[in-house]
Amino acid sequence: MAFSRDLTAPAKASPWVFRIIETTDQANFPMGSWVYQKTPYRKLVIMTADFVTGHHVAGAFRAAFTGAGGEIVKEIYPPLNSADFAPYLTLLTQVRADAVFAFFGGADAVRFVKQYQEYGFTGRLPLLAYDSLVDDVILPTLGDAAIGIISVGTYSPALDTPDSQAFVRDYEARYKAAPSAHAERGYVAAQLVVAAIEMVKGEAGDRAKLREALLAAVTKIRPPRGPIQFDRYQQVITPVYVKKVERQGGRLVNTVIDKIPSASQEESWKWWNK
Structure with a gap:
């Protein structure tokens, strides 16, 4: 997935490249503002996989959330393909936070969400995320451990249009x-x-x-x-949706709970491409 923000930034943009997927920042930057404006959470922990994309996602969310007045009390970066998240999850007991913002995908997402529940954090520390954590493909595997997770992304099959x-x-x-x-x-x-x-x-x-x-x-x-x-670099300007995992009709769905009508990459440049 060509997710890197650099691909359509001015230094590397090509007139022959068109991209319809959002950048690392396009959904996660407005999500930081949304969390501060629409939830009671003021102190958060960020947990993402320790690679370039994970740090970009974390940086975008952090910039908007702290810019709105929130505080990031800890950042935790487990390696990609971590089998055991216990050493990282135990760090959550050492801080006072209202919620956790997470970014993992694929098998890492499955292991993280399931272990988050197994170690008793579900319900105690609500999970916020980029929607790869609760991708519709893996929702059946995640099971009830995913219920209540709020994520951000550009689409959900539950979108009622x-x-x-x-x-x-x-x-x-x-x-x-x-x-x-x-x-x-x-x-x-x-x-x-x-x-x-x-x-x-x-x-x-x-x-x-x-x-x-x-x-x-x-x-x-x-x-x-x-x-x-x-936009002028052939990067998509797209609606972004905030979603919540719920069980409906016997299956898990990412119910759309809010909409950010038009997210652009240039809006997120306020924090990294100054």
Whole structure:
């Protein structure tokens, strides 16, 4: 997943690169502000995997949360592929915090969420996260340990709009499973490419014309997440959703509880690209 903020920052941006996934900062920076404004939490711990992306995610969230008036009382960075989070979870007992903001993905996310519950932190220290922690693909594996986790991202199959629900119906009919945010990103990318090729009437050999068609096509498509735009570096400006894991109809879902209408990468540059 091409998640790095550097890819479409001024120093490295290319006129030939278009990106419809958000950067590390685009969801996590506004999430920091949202947590301070919409929850009672004022003292947080950050826990993310110890690699570049983890530090970028942590930095974006920290900058907005502390900028709004909050305090980060501790930061904990377990290595990637940690099998045992006990040494890191025990550090939570040494500080007074209201909640934990976490960023893990894949197998790390499964182990972290399950061990967080096993060590008794669920309910005591609410979990906030980037939505890779509770990706819809791994929700069945996480089970009830995920209930109540609040996350941020660009899509949930529980998003109750006509375009989203049409996408969910078509996806489930074909694949017998709910689409994840990754599936939605792939779908939007395909929508964009198809629309652009139609605009140039299949003559995709002229790169300049195809580039202009891609820029124009972004306003013609109907992404499941809602309308999107490109900024001057061809980075998506996208709606961002705050979600909460709940059990509905016998299965776990990321229920949308709030919306940040238009998140841009340039808004997050306030803290790192000054």
